[in-house]
Protein backbone atom coordinates (compact mmCIF):
# COMPACT_ATOMS: atom_id res chain seq x y z
CA UNK A 628 0.00 0.00 0.00
CA UNK A 629 1.49 3.34 -1.08
CA UNK A 630 -0.22 6.20 0.73
CA UNK A 631 0.16 9.93 1.17
CA UNK A 632 -1.19 12.18 3.93
CA UNK A 633 -1.61 15.69 2.65
CA UNK A 634 -2.62 19.00 4.22
CA UNK A 635 -1.62 22.33 5.69
CA UNK A 636 0.88 22.61 8.55
CA UNK A 637 -0.87 21.35 11.67
CA UNK A 638 -3.66 19.60 9.73
CA UNK A 639 -2.89 16.30 11.47
CA UNK A 640 -0.70 14.50 8.92
CA UNK A 641 1.81 13.19 11.45
CA UNK A 642 -0.91 12.25 13.94
CA UNK A 643 -2.86 10.19 11.40
CA UNK A 644 0.28 8.67 9.84
CA UNK A 645 0.98 6.94 13.18
CA UNK A 646 -2.37 5.08 12.93
CA UNK A 647 -1.59 4.03 9.36
CA UNK A 648 1.79 2.61 10.48
CA UNK A 649 0.01 0.54 13.15
CA UNK A 650 -2.65 -0.74 10.76
CA UNK A 651 -0.59 -1.46 7.64
CA UNK A 652 2.90 -2.05 9.08
CA UNK A 653 4.53 0.25 6.53
CA UNK A 654 6.93 3.12 7.32
CA UNK A 655 6.06 6.81 7.55
CA UNK A 656 8.30 9.00 5.44
CA UNK A 657 8.12 12.52 6.84
CA UNK A 658 10.49 14.92 5.07
CA UNK A 659 10.10 17.27 8.06
CA UNK A 660 11.28 14.54 10.48
CA UNK A 661 14.19 13.60 8.17
CA UNK A 662 15.27 17.26 7.98
CA UNK A 663 15.01 17.69 11.77
CA UNK A 664 17.16 14.57 12.26
CA UNK A 665 19.76 16.04 9.86
CA UNK A 666 19.75 19.28 11.87
CA UNK A 667 20.21 17.35 15.13
CA UNK A 668 23.16 15.50 13.51
CA UNK A 669 24.54 18.85 12.27
CA UNK A 670 25.05 17.53 8.72
CA UNK A 671 25.79 20.04 5.93
CA UNK A 672 22.35 19.35 4.42
CA UNK A 673 20.69 19.87 7.81
CA UNK A 674 22.46 23.17 8.44
CA UNK A 675 21.43 24.47 5.01
CA UNK A 676 17.79 23.33 5.46
CA UNK A 677 17.58 24.90 8.93
CA UNK A 678 17.75 28.42 7.48
CA UNK A 679 14.59 27.81 5.47
CA UNK A 680 12.74 25.89 8.18
CA UNK A 681 13.35 28.52 10.87
CA UNK A 682 11.69 31.07 8.58
CA UNK A 683 8.80 28.79 7.68
CA UNK A 684 9.91 28.59 4.06
CA UNK A 685 10.14 25.46 1.91
CA UNK A 686 13.53 23.77 1.57
CA UNK A 687 14.71 23.72 -2.10
CA UNK A 688 13.24 20.97 -4.29
CA UNK A 689 16.63 19.50 -5.24
CA UNK A 690 17.44 18.73 -1.58
CA UNK A 691 14.03 17.21 -0.89
CA UNK A 692 13.89 15.10 -4.06
CA UNK A 693 17.36 13.71 -3.24
CA UNK A 694 16.16 12.73 0.25
CA UNK A 695 13.10 10.92 -1.14
CA UNK A 696 15.06 9.04 -3.83
CA UNK A 697 17.37 7.62 -1.16
CA UNK A 698 14.56 6.84 1.26
CA UNK A 699 12.25 5.02 -1.19
CA UNK A 700 15.17 2.83 -2.27
CA UNK A 701 15.51 1.40 1.25
CA UNK A 702 14.38 -2.12 2.04
CA UNK A 703 11.60 -1.25 4.46
CA UNK A 704 9.69 0.52 1.65
CA UNK A 705 9.30 -2.68 -0.39
CA UNK A 706 5.76 -3.34 0.89
CA UNK A 707 4.69 0.26 0.78
CA UNK A 708 5.05 3.56 2.61
CA UNK A 709 3.20 6.58 3.96
CA UNK A 710 4.39 9.92 2.59
CA UNK A 711 3.88 12.75 5.11
CA UNK A 712 4.69 16.33 4.11
CA UNK A 713 6.01 15.35 0.68
CA UNK A 714 5.45 16.45 -2.06
CA UNK A 715 4.89 20.15 -1.43
CA UNK A 716 5.51 21.67 -4.86
CA UNK A 717 4.63 20.72 -8.42
CA UNK A 718 8.27 19.83 -9.32
CA UNK A 719 8.34 17.51 -6.25
CA UNK A 720 5.06 15.86 -7.32
CA UNK A 721 6.37 15.35 -10.85
CA UNK A 722 9.64 13.91 -9.55
CA UNK A 723 7.70 11.50 -7.33
CA UNK A 724 5.51 10.41 -10.25
CA UNK A 725 8.60 9.73 -12.40
CA UNK A 726 10.40 7.93 -9.58
CA UNK A 727 7.40 5.70 -8.86
CA UNK A 728 6.99 4.97 -12.58
CA UNK A 729 10.64 3.86 -12.68
CA UNK A 730 10.00 1.63 -9.65
CA UNK A 731 6.84 0.20 -11.27
CA UNK A 732 4.67 1.23 -8.36
CA UNK A 733 1.77 3.65 -8.00
CA UNK A 734 0.00 5.68 -5.35
CA UNK A 735 -3.08 4.00 -3.89
CA UNK A 736 -4.56 6.97 -2.08
CA UNK A 737 -3.80 10.58 -1.18
CA UNK A 738 -5.62 11.51 2.02
CA UNK A 739 -6.10 15.26 2.27
CA UNK A 740 -6.93 16.51 5.76
CA UNK A 741 -8.88 19.73 5.29
CA UNK A 742 -8.58 22.20 8.17
CA UNK A 743 -9.22 25.98 7.87
CA UNK A 744 -6.38 28.39 8.70
CA UNK A 745 -8.38 29.75 11.65
CA UNK A 746 -7.87 26.45 13.55
CA UNK A 747 -4.22 25.94 12.61
CA UNK A 748 -2.52 28.43 14.94
CA UNK A 749 -4.13 26.90 18.06
CA UNK A 750 -3.15 23.42 16.95
CA UNK A 751 0.45 24.36 16.31
CA UNK A 752 1.08 26.48 19.38
CA UNK A 753 -0.32 23.72 21.68
CA UNK A 754 1.62 20.92 20.01
CA UNK A 755 4.18 18.81 21.86
CA UNK A 756 6.37 16.45 19.84
CA UNK A 757 8.57 13.49 20.65
CA UNK A 758 12.14 14.11 19.42
CA UNK A 759 12.82 10.35 19.51
CA UNK A 760 9.95 8.89 17.42
CA UNK A 761 8.32 12.00 15.89
CA UNK A 762 4.89 11.44 17.53
CA UNK A 763 2.74 14.51 17.95
CA UNK A 764 0.42 15.48 20.83
CA UNK A 765 -1.57 18.54 21.85
CA UNK A 766 -1.83 19.92 25.38
CA UNK A 767 -5.61 20.30 25.02
CA UNK A 768 -6.92 18.41 21.97
CA UNK A 769 -4.74 15.29 22.02
CA UNK A 770 -2.83 15.06 25.33
CA UNK A 771 -0.30 12.32 26.04
CA UNK A 772 -1.36 9.88 28.79
CA UNK A 773 1.41 11.12 31.08
CA UNK A 774 2.22 14.83 30.87
CA UNK A 775 5.25 15.56 28.64
CA UNK A 776 5.99 11.85 28.06
CA UNK A 777 5.50 10.16 24.67
CA UNK A 778 2.78 7.44 24.66
CA UNK A 779 4.65 5.46 21.98
CA UNK A 780 8.27 5.39 23.15
CA UNK A 781 8.50 7.18 26.53
CA UNK A 782 10.56 10.07 25.08
CA UNK A 783 10.43 13.51 26.72
CA UNK A 784 8.05 15.74 24.75
CA UNK A 785 9.18 19.17 23.54
CA UNK A 786 8.02 22.20 21.55
CA UNK A 787 9.20 22.29 17.94
CA UNK A 788 11.41 25.28 17.11
CA UNK A 789 9.18 26.41 14.21
CA UNK A 790 5.96 26.13 16.25
CA UNK A 791 5.38 29.81 16.98
CA UNK A 792 2.64 32.15 15.81
CA UNK A 793 5.08 34.12 13.60
CA UNK A 794 6.49 31.16 11.63
CA UNK A 795 3.05 29.58 11.27
CA UNK A 796 1.99 32.54 9.11
CA UNK A 797 4.76 31.98 6.57
CA UNK A 798 4.24 28.19 6.66
CA UNK A 799 0.55 28.73 5.84
CA UNK A 800 1.53 31.18 3.08
CA UNK A 801 3.88 28.59 1.56
CA UNK A 802 1.13 25.95 1.80
CA UNK A 803 -1.48 28.01 -0.03
CA UNK A 804 0.90 29.28 -2.72
CA UNK A 805 3.03 26.25 -3.44
CA UNK A 806 1.36 23.13 -2.02
CA UNK A 807 -2.44 23.50 -2.28
CA UNK A 808 -2.30 23.40 -6.12
CA UNK A 809 -1.31 19.72 -5.78
CA UNK A 810 -4.90 18.90 -4.77
CA UNK A 811 -5.88 19.33 -8.43
CA UNK A 812 -2.83 17.29 -9.54
CA UNK A 813 -3.92 14.29 -7.43
CA UNK A 814 -7.61 14.74 -8.30
CA UNK A 815 -6.63 14.42 -11.96
CA UNK A 816 -4.72 11.25 -11.07
CA UNK A 817 -7.91 9.85 -9.49
CA UNK A 818 -6.35 9.06 -6.10
CA UNK A 819 -7.40 12.08 -4.00
CA UNK A 820 -9.72 11.68 -1.00
CA UNK A 821 -10.62 14.86 0.89
CA UNK A 822 -11.56 14.45 4.55
CA UNK A 823 -12.88 16.87 7.15
CA UNK A 824 -9.79 17.26 9.34
CA UNK A 825 -11.61 19.36 11.94
CA UNK A 826 -13.28 16.34 13.55
CA UNK A 827 -11.80 14.66 16.64
CA UNK A 828 -8.60 12.68 16.04
CA UNK A 829 -10.44 9.33 16.35
CA UNK A 830 -13.22 10.38 13.96
CA UNK A 831 -10.68 11.46 11.33
CA UNK A 832 -8.91 8.10 11.71
CA UNK A 833 -12.21 6.23 11.15
CA UNK A 834 -13.00 8.28 8.03
CA UNK A 835 -9.47 7.68 6.75
CA UNK A 836 -9.60 3.89 7.16
CA UNK A 837 -13.05 3.85 5.48
CA UNK A 838 -11.68 5.87 2.54
CA UNK A 839 -8.71 3.54 2.09
CA UNK A 840 -11.05 0.51 2.22
Ligand code: AP5
Pocket residue numbers: 634635636637638639640641642643657658659660662679680681683684685686687691711712713714715719750751753754755763764765766768769798824825826827828829831
Ligand atom coordinates in the same frame (compact mmCIF):
# COMPACT_ATOMS: atom_id res chain seq x y z
P1 AP5 B 1 6.80 19.39 8.60
O1 AP5 B 1 7.46 18.79 9.75
O2 AP5 B 1 6.22 18.53 7.56
O3 AP5 B 1 5.73 20.42 9.13
P2 AP5 B 1 4.31 20.89 8.54
O4 AP5 B 1 3.94 20.53 7.17
O5 AP5 B 1 4.33 22.33 8.82
O6 AP5 B 1 3.31 20.04 9.25
P3 AP5 B 1 3.26 19.77 10.74
O7 AP5 B 1 4.19 18.68 11.11
O8 AP5 B 1 3.39 21.11 11.43
O9 AP5 B 1 1.73 19.34 10.89
P4 AP5 B 1 1.02 17.92 10.80
O10 AP5 B 1 0.02 18.00 9.70
O11 AP5 B 1 1.96 16.79 10.80
O12 AP5 B 1 0.19 18.00 12.15
P5 AP5 B 1 0.26 17.12 13.48
O13 AP5 B 1 -0.26 15.76 13.23
O14 AP5 B 1 1.57 17.28 14.15
O15 AP5 B 1 7.83 20.39 7.88
C1 AP5 B 1 8.56 21.33 8.63
C2 AP5 B 1 9.40 22.19 7.70
O16 AP5 B 1 10.33 21.36 6.97
C3 AP5 B 1 8.62 22.94 6.61
O17 AP5 B 1 8.12 24.17 7.07
C4 AP5 B 1 9.70 23.11 5.52
O18 AP5 B 1 10.58 24.14 5.86
C5 AP5 B 1 10.47 21.80 5.62
N1 AP5 B 1 9.94 20.74 4.72
C6 AP5 B 1 9.40 19.55 5.10
N2 AP5 B 1 9.02 18.84 4.02
C7 AP5 B 1 9.33 19.60 2.94
C8 AP5 B 1 9.13 19.43 1.54
N3 AP5 B 1 8.56 18.32 1.02
N4 AP5 B 1 9.54 20.43 0.71
C9 AP5 B 1 10.14 21.54 1.20
N5 AP5 B 1 10.33 21.78 2.51
C10 AP5 B 1 9.91 20.81 3.38
O19 AP5 B 1 -0.87 17.90 14.32
C11 AP5 B 1 -0.70 19.26 14.72
C12 AP5 B 1 -1.27 19.47 16.12
O20 AP5 B 1 -2.69 19.32 16.10
C13 AP5 B 1 -0.77 18.47 17.15
O21 AP5 B 1 -0.66 19.13 18.38
C14 AP5 B 1 -1.87 17.39 17.19
O22 AP5 B 1 -1.93 16.72 18.44
C15 AP5 B 1 -3.12 18.24 16.94
N6 AP5 B 1 -4.16 17.51 16.20
C16 AP5 B 1 -3.98 16.59 15.22
N7 AP5 B 1 -5.18 16.15 14.75
C17 AP5 B 1 -6.12 16.83 15.45
C18 AP5 B 1 -7.56 16.84 15.43
N8 AP5 B 1 -8.24 16.05 14.56
N9 AP5 B 1 -8.21 17.67 16.28
C19 AP5 B 1 -7.52 18.48 17.15
N10 AP5 B 1 -6.15 18.52 17.22
C20 AP5 B 1 -5.48 17.71 16.37
Ligand code: MG
Pocket residue numbers: 640641642657659712
Ligand atom coordinates in the same frame (compact mmCIF):
# COMPACT_ATOMS: atom_id res chain seq x y z
MG1 MG C 1 4.09 16.64 10.87
